[in-house]
Each structure stands twice: as C-alpha cells, then as structure tokens.
Amino acid sequence: MSLMAVVFIATGGPTALTGNLITSPPSTTRGNLVFSLLVFPSAGFTSVLQLAVTGNVFVGLTSLSVITRVDAVAPLNTWVPFNSNN
Numbered sequence: 275m276s277l278m279a280v281v282f283i284a285t286g287g288p289t290a291l292t293g294n295l296i297t298s299p300p301s302t303t304r305g306n307l308v309f310s311l312l313v314f315p316s317a318g319f320t321s322v323l324q325l326a327v328t329g330n331v332f333v334g335l336t337s338l339s340v341i342t343r344v345d346a347v348a349p350l351n352t353w354v355p356f357n358s359n360n
Contacts, residue, residue: 280314289326290326291313296311296332309336309337310333310334310336311330312337314337315341323344325353327353331358332360338354
C-alpha cells in the first residue's frame with residue numbers, strides 16, 4: 275500500500291495548502307509512480323481560481339504542474355515554482 279496526500283477541492287470557496295512537509299516512501303514495485311500530493315480541483319485542472327499551494331516541501335511527485343492559474347503567465351502559471359520538490 276502506498277501512502278500519499280490527496281486533496282479534493284470543491285467549488286465555492288478559497289483553498290490553501292501551505293507550509294507542509296509531505297513525503298512518500300519510494301516504490302519497490304517497478305513501473306509504479308509514487309506521488310506525495312495529488313490535487314483534484316472539482317472544476318478541472320485549467321483556469322483554477324481561489325487556490326494557493328505555497329511553501330510546501332514534497333518528496334515524490336505532485337499534480338501541481340497540471341493545475342494552471344488564470345492570473346499568471348509561464349513559468350508562474352502553475353504552483354510548482356512556489357514549492358520545493360526533492
């Protein structure tokens with residue numbers, strides 16, 4: 275069994291994930307990706323409003339690179355530059 279943080283974001287209000295250390299143990303099974311954080315906005319992954327994911331340290335993969343911000347241009351249009359991934 276893999277342990278990971280999973281966040282489902284419902285519409286209707288602002289959400290913030292800040293200042294966390296989220297680690298996932300390495301996978302011992304070949305071909306499996308290990309995620310430390312998966313974020314699922316209920317409205318989809320593009321043009322997300324009222325979400326802040328900043329100041330976190332992740333050990334493992336995240337879904338932050340596919341969640342785009344409407345108020346910024348590349349490379350700041352995802353939440354990747356605002357967090358550390360080791």
